[in-house]
Amino acid sequence: MxxxxxxxxxxxxxxxxxxxxxxxxxxxxxxxxxxxxxxxxxxxxxxxxxxxxxxxxxxxxxxxxxxxxxxxxxxxxxxxxxGRELWPVLQALGDWAERWMDVTAEDADPDLVVWSWCQSSLRRDLLPERRVVVRFEFAPDGSGAADGSGAAHSSRSPGALTRVWLLLERGRGEVCGFDPGFGDDLVVTVDDPLAFARWHLGLVEWSTALKSGAIRVEGPRDLRRALPTWNSYPQTRARRRAEHRRAPGGPQPLPPEAVPSATAPRRDPPWRTVRTRTRSTTVPGFSGRLVTPRDADYDAVRAVWNGAVDRRPRFIARCLSPSDVAAAIGFARERGLAVTVRGGGHGVAGNALCDDGLVVDLSAMKSVSVDPARRTATAGPGTLWGELDTAAQAFGLAVTGGVVSHTGISGLTLGGGLGWLMRRHGLTVDNLTRAELITADGRPLTADEHDEPELFWGLRGGGGGLGAVTSFTYRLHPVGPEVLAGPVLWPLEDAPAVLRAYREHAACAPPEVATVVTLRRAPAAPFLPVETHGRPVCMITMLALADGDAAERLLAPLRALGRPLLDLVRRRPYTALQSMFDTVVPAGWHYYWKSTGLRELDDDVIDTMTEHAARARSTRSYAILFHLGGAVAETDPAATSFAHRAVPHHLNVNAVWLPRQDDSLGAVERAWARDFVAALTPYGEGVYVNFLDRDDRGRLPEAYDTPTHARLTELRRRVDPDGVFGTA
Ligand SMILES: Cc1cc2nc3c(=O)[nH]c(=O)nc-3n(C[C@H](O)[C@H](O)[C@H](O)COP(=O)(O)OP(=O)(O)OC[C@H]3O[C@@H](n4cnc5c(N)ncnc54)[C@H](O)[C@@H]3O)c2cc1C
CATH class of the missing domain: 1.10.10.10 (Winged helix-like DNA-binding domain superfamily/Winged helix DNA-binding domain)
Structure with missing residues (x-):
């Protein structure tokens, strides 16, 4: 230096x-x-x-x-x-370059363009449900200069054809310098890397690049048409830049007051002055990114898992640190804005978002640090279950987490946390040992059994609203890495008999056995053979937390029920079980949930569930039944704010349809879910706060028993007297 x-x-x-x-x-x-x-x-x-x-x-x-x-x-x-405070500096530099500098052939290193696309401008919400592999072939330097410039087109070694693969899976993208081995769905041949870079930056239309022959695409028509929509590079900024350059008299220099002399007394840094000309708002002390409706990627940033949620916050504060969180909350308070907190963005109700307020978006605050000796993991609030599981499983450890790996740890933990390990190791909250948060008045606090014990109690099941949690520490347990687990499927018409036998098994199952029942049409999931897809089934997915033969013995009675269509119970990595159902519930589809706890599975309950499951019109809708008990029921109900510990089963009826089916199917499926759960009212007891949907606000008290609800209300009044987190 x-x-x-x-x-x-x-x-x-x-x-x-x-x-x-x-x-x-x-x-x-x-x-x-x-x-x-x-x-x-x-x-x-x-x-x-x-x-x-x-x-x-x-x-x-x-x-x-x-x-x-x-x-x-x-x-x-x-x-x-x-370091984080340098982000706005780099962004200001980028904004300046965008306004004043052209991209040249020298800058258009094609691998880097794909990397940049994948890293910063991939429209995850528009990616297909299935895995897609795109192979890029970049012509050797200088060949096919379709823009006619004849310029040398890259800094790569002359004469070499460059191949790069973009692997798109589960809403994520990865760039590989080698063939990932799944077969190529699309092949993009780029004869002119500069034209490709200019398209990526929003300076050239995709259709223009195709017409000029700079880029050629082979593959199925739907994917060919979708490909350019996956690039969210802020095109409006590019347009603004073009307009700015076309302004009468050409580009104007910055006004003198924007350029401080080196000896002038310290004042607002120049980028702030420049910013006020293009973006009107800055948040003091905030080093993340403030996204507003004027940003080209606003729609991508505000999108949550449930595509049916369409809320338009005035500000989305993409935080990078606890001090950003405090700054964002302070900013919202000053302006009297409603505040919501976003972790993984998976809540079906979309409570992470608000209309016209400010979202404290923690999704970029991802980190996991595992201490194998102490068997603990500390994770940032933007971490997803798959990320936490992968880090902990590197040491053969795990904590109870959700059964879909793209769910956020934040919201799931704050509501309680049901998962495969709960009967043996308790709910997620039973393993939370410490939380760090920013309070409604912007103070950092630590909550555990000793510090702020009442707040710690409320954070473990209260469903949020007590502060923005910036760090979670969990107790871990030895699990796997391989476990005996998987689904067994029966025809739906056999469900009444299978579930009657299942009921007897569940009543005395040891805590090492976990089961989840699903009633639905078999999904087009990679783990199911094609001939089963669409067939109405009763599926019991099961796990035994034991070694070798002992595990086999634990699951044998369940696998022997009736005459299964298919038995997919195998030894598999615990992380594979955790992500098995990921593709069945991708981000962006439309979802509507209705849920209830069930005191018992008597014959009427089983028959009602079977009948209603068969009535779903959408092939994607389903009902899922979690079996609790074991360690969940053994924990003192007053120890945490997750109240309904004695309720043995939680049913969640999920109406699912595609965005384009809103008119044809949406209303029908929502009514189906409501009728399904209403028919079980006589047997219902409580509801899991994390399964409540947007029209369930009135049911919030049902998520708690009366003393817990009163205690939570009092706690909220104390820690957030102005209702900062409750005004959305
Ligand atoms: C496909 C799918 C599968 C699921 N499976 C399970 C399961 O197996 N077990 C289970 O228990 N639940 C499950 N859930 C429910 C899940 O627990 C909730 O959706 C949960 O809210 C997701 O957390 P998130 O951080 O992704 O959500 P978000 O939508 O980001 O947040 C949900 C709520 O929590 C609040 N919140 C989030 N982060 C913070 C924070 N850091 N500080 C303060 N408040 C915060 C938000 O304001 C919001 O009100 C599942 C959900 C989905 C969609």
Whole structure:
């Protein structure tokens, strides 16, 4: 790091970040690249030696911190609070370049364009439900310069054809420099990498690039048409830039007041002055990103898992740290805005979003740190279950978590947390040992058994509304990594007999056995043979937490019920069980839930469930029945705010349809779900707060017994007297 020998803060800051490659490295770290290889992947051309040197400089400057990986092999590079504050600096630089600089052939390294697309502008909400592999073939340098410039088109070695694969799966994208081995669904041949880069940046229409022959696409028509829609690069910004350049008299220099002299007294930094000209709002002390309806990616950022939720917040504060959370809450309070908190964005009711208020969006605050010796894991509020499970399973450990791996840990934990491990190890909240949060008045607090015990009680089952939790620490248990688990399917018409026998089994099942019953048409899921797809079935998915033969013995009676159509119980990784149903409930479909606890599964309940399940019109709708008991029931009901511990079964009826079926199917399926649960009212007891939908607000008291509800109400009044978290 070289000094300019000047006291001026711009000179001092530049001494650090204006070193060659440093802004690129910082950008990658701030975008979430955590390992050396991930950072290097976003900086082709940078030697590993120089990357190591730059990372050491950033560490010495306190901008990046280096943590050993839990397995001892390598390190994680994480931004410090001071590093995070560089994000607006980099963004301002990018905004400036976008307004004033053209992308040139030299900048259009094609692999990097795919990487950038995947990292920062992939429209996850529009990705197909199934896995899609896109193979990109970039022509050797200089060939086919379809823009007629004849310029050399990339910094890559001349004569080499570059192949890159984009693997899209479960709403996520990954760039591979090798064939991922699933077969290519689309092949994109790029003869002109510059045209491709310009399309990515929103400067060239896809159709224009196709017509000019710069890009060719082969594959099924629906995927060919969908491909360009997966790039959310802020096209309006690009348009604005073009308009700005076409303004009479050409581009105007910034007004003098926006360019402070080096010796002037410290005042608003120049980017803030520039920003007020293009975006009107800044939040003091906030280093994340404030998204407003004027941003081109506003719709992508406000989208939640349930595509039927359509709320339009005035601000979405994408936080990167607890201090961002405090700043965002302070900003909202000052303006009297309703505040909601978003973790994984999976809540069916969409309570993470509000109309016209501010969303404290924690989804970028992802981190998991596992302490195998103490058997604990501490995770950031944007972490998803799949991410926590993967980190903990590296040590053969796990905590009770949701049965779909793209669910957020935050909301699930705050509501209680049902999952495969609960009968043996308790609910998720029974394993929460500590939470850090930002209160309604912007203070950081730690809650555990000793500090703030009443708040800690409320956080464990109260369903949120007590502060924005920025860190969760869990107790872990040895699990797997392989377990005996999987679904067994029977024809739906056999459900009455199968479920009568299941009822007897569930009543005395040991805590090592976990079961979830699903009544539905067999989904087109990868684990089911095609010939079963669409067939009405009763499916019991089961898990035995025991070794070898003992596990087989535990599940044998269940597998022997009636005459199964299919038995898929196998030894499989616990993480595979956790993600088995991920594709069945993808983000973006339309969902509506109705739910109830069930005191018993008497004959009438079983027959009613079977009859109503058969009436679903949508092939995607289903009813799912969780079996609780075991450690859940043994825990003192007053120990946490999850009240209905004695209720043995929780039924969740999920109406599911595609967005385009709103008119033809939506109303019918919603009525189906309501009728289904209404028919079981005589047997109902309580409801799980996390299964309540947007029209269930009046049912909130049902999620608790009377003393718990009164205690929670009192606690909310104390910690959030102005109703900051309750006004949405
Ligand atoms: C497909 C699917 C499968 C599911 N499976 C299970 C299951 O197996 N077991 C189970 O128990 N539940 C399950 N659920 C329900 C799940 O628990 C809730 O949807 C939960 O709210 C998801 O948490 P989230 O952080 O993703 O949601 P979000 O929508 O982000 O948040 C939900 C609520 O929690 C609040 N909240 C979120 N994060 C914070 C935070 N850090 N601080 C304060 N408040 C916060 C939000 O304001 C909001 O009101 C499932 C849900 C889905 C959609």
């Amino acid at each position: 070289r000094s300019y020998g000047q006291f001026c803060p711009i000179a001092r800051g530049s001494g650090l970040i204006a070193e060659r490659w440093t802004p690129i490295i910082l950008r990658n770290v701030l975008l979430g690249c955590r390992t050396f290889n991930e950072i290097a992947a976003g900086a082709p051309g940078l030697s590993r030696a120089l990357l190591a040197r730059r990372l050491r400089e950033l560490e010495r400057a306190g901008v990046v911190t280096v943590r050993p990986k839990p397995d001892g092999r390598g390190s994680y590079y994480l931004p410090t609070p001071s």
